[in-house]
Amino acid sequence: MMRFLPIVSLVLLVSLSACTKPVVTGASSDTVIIKHDPALQSVTDLQPLADKECGRYGRKAVFASDESETALGFHYARFDCE
Secondary structure: HHHHHHOOOOOOHHHHHHHHOOOEEEOOEEEEEEEEOOOOOOOOHHHHHHHHHHHOOOEEEEEEEEEEEEOOOOEEEEEEEE
């Protein structure tokens, strides 16, 4: 049984990380909001996603803030489209 523990742990880790993919929760020509898990994604990791959203309006994303939902929960990164 113990020899299967690393395999089970790996499967759980992969499945949990898939559930915490960054999600655009709001986007306009001025601002993009991305919900993310700061333990798995840094603000730098979110830049391409923000650039893609701002790019729809011919603009580039500039990081503005990163606020937490709760002390241990998700964060909301805000990018301004300039």
